[in-house]
Every structure is written in structure tokens, then in C-alpha cells.
Amino acid sequence: MKISLISKLPLFLAAGVLSIACQSKKETAPETPMTSAPAKATDIHSNADPKEARVKHLHWKAAVDFDEQVIRATATWEIEASADADLITFDTKGLTIEKIQTDTDTTAEYRLSEPDAILGQALAVLIQPTTKSVTIQYRTNPGAEALQWLSAQQTAGKKQPFLFTQSQAILARSWVPCQDSPGIRFTYDAEVTVPPALLALMSASNPETRNKTGVYTFEMKQPIPSYLLALAVGDLSFKSISPRSGIYAESSIVGKAAWEFADLEKMIAGAEELYGPYQWERYDVLVLPPSFPFGGMENPRLTFATPTILSGDRSLTSLIAHELAHSWSGNLVTNATWNDFWLNEGFTVYFETRIMEKLYGRDYAEMLASLSLQELKEEIKSLSDAEHPADTKLKLNLASRNPDDGVTAIAYNKGYFFLRTIEEQNGRDKFDQFVKDYFTQNAFKVMTTEAFIPFIRDYYQKQYNITLNDSLFEEWIFGEGLPISCAQPQSTRFDAVDAAMTQWKAGQKIEPLVTSWTTHEWLHFINHLPDSLTPAQLKDVDALGHFTASGNAEILSAWGVIAIRDQYTPAYAKIEDFLIHTGRRKFLMPLYSEFIKSEEGKKLALAIYAKARPNYHFVAVNSLDKLLGRS
Structure with a gap:
């Protein structure tokens, strides 16, 4: 790739500092002791230096080319720079940079670092402290890690191609040059051109029908981190569930999907009753083709969901409750770095379980919790057998590793049981008020583990005169494995499954006992x-x-x-x-x-x-x- 020749000495010096900074981020970061004072987190998975200059708003204009499997785009970033700033640094991976300008039309000098297998390339752009915007003209690579291009044969309808993105954890940099850290938020608007037969959607305001031009505009007014940037393009239809929610899917399955998610509005209303108003205006769900790698992705306003939850009996909709819960936990209050991933997911699993309890009863939620505990124990054993016991801590150390390594049942289920332990030890009403205030007081902000501990401690001390002991945090957050204080879910329906299992092992016929079993009961049976x-x-x-x-x-x-x-x-x-x-x-x-x-x-x-x-x-x-x- 051609490197722009930079004649100004300050940028050479800054680039040298940048290189050293990038190297230091790859070193093993020491664990922060629980008693240390909270500090602003350094994100070891981003090359950006927000203290010098940070992005505030993105204007994105793009054209999607299915033939070449590339996106050609211009990203204009409104920025905020410190008084002595001389450069702003973006994260990129596999992008072809064609031209960069600052403010209206000034050609900018820039430098790309050597590629790193995990982090990609740092893009350092020369600026002045008074610079207000940076415009980057670029195109993606056909192998961009965030983008999946599907042929017509790989879709449900078999007639049109499909494109979707997956930006979490650090893949947004492979389709948009950005400051790719969960600790940096921005708003955005976009204009996206696609083939006229297709509909484009983003994690923003969305159309409900396609137009004849293939040009769509979007706006996201609430600030989000880059991992929540999302785009999907395909032969899509929409069905409304309520005035503020609906389902997008390929035409051949949109009816089935809408039936499956009929309780969507009830979930939103139930979540609001628990922990406060939904702050993203609409909540829609897009059911993707089968190649989507996750159960769901909590893109604001437009959850991406796997078709594997279309079970035909609405038994797997807890996944939608999980992604909805992210509208508070993760999207509203976000882990500052991927070492703090449990703050996103632990709260979300807890919230998801409470939504399901509110809609379907305590025993139903306890079945979900029991399955989560089974999964957690298996994950702990697997990580210990693989000689990765440190990965069973909630507070991770992912230095020199892909943050995707932290996407395990530890963050989700150990995080859930840690929060449930606090609830059970001190009372549900108290914990509910804490969670509600936690979301309200930290809305559109980031949180580290080291800041969370004094926050919850101070809250419980001031509001309830309750002291949360050091041992609680040491065992659950910084300790390996599963603490003995872990709650043990109790489900009468699973007790019945256990009794049937005993009869089956004894050679007795149990067919009459299983006729009313749901997915969760069968999973419990298989697991035992x-x-x-x-x-x-x-x-x-x-x-x-x-x-x-x-x-x-x-x-x-x-x-x-x-x-x-x-x-x-x-x-x-x-x-x-x-x-x-x-x-x-x-x-x-x-x-x-x-x-x-x-x-x-x-x-x-x-x-x-x-x-x-x-x-x-x-x-x-x-x-x-x-x-x-x-x-």
C-alpha cells in the first residue's frame, strides 16, 4: 500500500510514539488489584488515543457492490481534539485508503502502521487542534472479516444475494475506519446505495419497505460504540408486532418469524417495568440466514438473530429477551474494554432471566438458570482441562489475544450467578433498585470492573447500610472457577425430569411422562x-x-x-x-x-x-x- 510521504517533523515524532504505544499494548497487562482506585481504561485492542483526539459523529456514504464483494465508501468523522493534538488515530484492517482530507477540502497527510494479525493497522492522520472533521475515502476488501457475502443459493429465498456485518468485538475496523473501542461513543448518519431489488438496514432508523432507487438513508441519534455498527442488505420483508417493534426477514420466513416473536412487545414492556424506559425508540428484529455465527447481536434498534431460534413453539425466545436486555446492559452502559466483557453479558443474562420470569413464571426462569449453570460448569471444566484456568475469572486479561477469546459462558453465566448471589444475599427489592439506578446513572457511559466495585459498594452502603465484603469480589471477579456460594436454581419441572430419568435408567417406560415436555426439559434430560x-x-x-x-x-x-x-x-x-x-x-x-x-x-x-x-x-x-x- 502506498504510504503518504510526511514532511512535518511533529508527525514523524507522533508516528514514532504511536508505534511504541502499539507495541506496549501487546505486552501482558498486569491485573489491577481490587483495592486500586478506578482509572480511565486503556483499551489494549484499539490503536486509538482518545485523549489526543476522538471521534464524535460519523457521516457515512457507501455503495454496496455484490459483484466484486466490496463496499466503496466515504467516512467523514466529526472529531474533538485536545489543545496540543497533532494527529488522530483510527483502527483499520484490510481497507484500501484512497484519499484523506481534513475539514472541507484540505488534503491530509497520513501514515499506516505495519499490519498486526489481531489489531490490523493504525491509521494516523495529521491534524491541527482546531481540525473539526476528517474525511476518509476507501474501499473494503472482499475478505473483510466483518462482512459475509452470501450467494442467492445460500439464502432462504434462493433468488437474491445477501450481505450482513458482524462488528463485535473488533471487526468494525474491517469495513469502516474507526476508533474501534467499546469505550468510544459516537452518533451517525448514513446514505447507502444497494441494488434496487434489495432492502438495506442498519443499526439506526430503518425503512419498512424497499424503494425503486436502492438508495437508503439512516440516522442514529444516540451515541454508540463501533462494535454496534451494523448493516444488512437482502431480499427482506417487514411485519409489524406493535407500534414500536417488528420483524424483518426474507419473505419466505417472515410470517413464521413474526409468529415466533409474537410476545415481543410484552418483553419490551416487561423490561421497562423492571429497569426503566427503553431509550432507543424502536426495537426491531432481523432474522438472518443460517450462516450468522451467533444466536443474536444486540445492534441498537435492530437485533440480528439466528434462524435457529425459529423452533415453531416459541420455546427459544429467551434469546430475544437476552438481546432486548442488551438495550440497557451493554448498549446503554457499556464495558469500557473487552477485559470487562462480563459487565455487558452478566447483567444481560440476569435481566433476560428476569424478563422471562415476568412473562412466563418463576419455574420457567429457573429452568433457564439451571441450564445456564450446567453450561457454566462444563465451560469451567473445559477451560481448566485446556490449561486456561485464568479464563474462568470474570475480570479477563486478553493482552496479545483476540477479544473473541473472552466470549465464553464465564462472562455470561458466571456473571449472572455473581449478580444473583448479591440479590439472594441482600434481597431482590434492593437489587432491583440498584440495577435500575445503575442503568440510569451510567446511561450512555462506559464502565470498568474497577469502577463497578466501588459503585455497587457505595450504593449498598449509602442506600441500605449494607457492607459488601472483599471476599465477594475476590471470589467471583478475580477468582478462578465457581465459588461455593453459587446459587442453586430449583425447578419443579426439572425435578420431574430427574424422576423420569431415574425410571428410564431402571428400564421402565416413561413415554406418558414426556408428552408435555418443552425444549428446556428435553435439554435437561439429554444433559443428564x-x-x-x-x-x-x-x-x-x-x-x-x-x-x-x-x-x-x-x-x-x-x-x-x-x-x-x-x-x-x-x-x-x-x-x-x-x-x-x-x-x-x-x-x-x-x-x-x-x-x-x-x-x-x-x-x-x-x-x-x-x-x-x-x-x-x-x-x-x-x-x-x-x-x-x-x-
């Missing part, structure tokens, strides 16, 4: 099957639950692990089809991991992966390449 099953037992339990024939992704994934473990070959064809046509990493990793435990299984896994890999997003491929030895 014996460590090994005979061929006869496998056939019997498959006939009991119709697992191999199931269209429920949660059940099929859990059953698939058992089937692979015990070499139940009648399920292999269904598992292969599932792996090829499902991109959700939560399901892919356990199935491939189980296959590779044997030499024969590894051969089969690699053969399946060769067929499936083109259908997966970078996020899934990045994890699976490492798992299968292709990195």
Missing part, C-alpha cells in the same frame, strides 16, 4: 444421560425424544454430541446436514470438538468442514480453523 450408552439405549432414547428427526437446533446440537460420542451412526447424516447449513458457533464447536476425539471422527469432521466452511462467517471459521488444525 449416562456417560455412555449402548446401541439399544441410543435407539430407545432417540425413539423417545425423536432427537435425530428434530428441527430444534438446541436439541439436535445437544443430542449430536451424545450421538458422536457413542458412535450412533443413524444420526450422522442429520448431523452433517446440520453442520453444513448452520453457522452458529455455539452449535458448531461442541459437535466438531466431539468428532475430533477419535481418528475416524476427525477424518469425518474434516470432510464435513471442507463442505461447510464456505457457508460460515469469519467469526466461526476463525475458531474452527484453530480447533481443526487449519490455522
